[in-house]
Amino acid sequence: MKALPNNYAGKIDQTTYQDAALYQSSLGTPVLTDLTFESVAYDLNSTQRIIVPSVKLTTVLLAVSLPKNIVATAIQGRDGTVKEYIGKGDYQISINGIITGQNGHYPADDVIALKRMVDAPVPIRVTSTYLQHLDIYDVVIVDFNTAQEPGGYSQQIFTINAISDTPVELQISNV
Known part of the structure; x- marks a missing residue:
């Protein structure tokens, strides 16, 4: 049997363009x-100011969704509904990650630092190329989940759910 000719031969770019790694992780991976x-x-109160240092997470996967605010109105005598686009909602952000420690050592300091950040009752500025591509610069943490993992003493898995926030600057005028 004779092979059929490949109509795509020489027409598909075979050049590999890879993004450069930001740095190497503690495990030596990019x-x-x-x-x-x-x-x-x-x-915290009228006498106590809390300062939480920045927390860098190197082993994370981010998932982002954007709901739209739509009002659906039923009209008598008409099948279906009339949809009215009101605007975009807040981005819903799911952050799944692992905090790793040295072999045989629980990363307690890093877990405590993350918990202090999660406890902050204010919007948090984030730096992430992935989120900045979506114009997300500030988030409010909605919930935090963490669990122990069999055989995972030297690491701590976590999930953070957050929503995007856009700071609002109020202008006060003297009338």
Whole structure:
């Protein structure tokens, strides 16, 4: 049997263009995207100011969704509904990650630092190429989940759910 000719031969670019790694992880693997929660400060009460240092997460996977605000109105005598686009909602961001420690050592300091950031009752500035491509610069953490993993003493898995935030600057005028 004679082979059929390949109509795509020589027409598909075979050049490989790879993004450069940002740096090497503690495991020696290339880090192509990371996430940093920038330092925040807030008042706990009238006498105590809390400052939380930045937290850099190198082993994360991000998932982002964007709901739209749509009002669907039923009209008598008409099948279906009339949809009215109101605007975009907040981005919903799921951050799944692992904090790793040295072999045989639980990464307690890093876990505590992440917990302090998660506890902050304020919007948090984030630095992540992936999120910046979507115009996400500030987030509000909605919930935090973590669990122990069999055989995973030297690491801590976690999931953070957050929503995007756009700072609003109010202008006060003297009337």
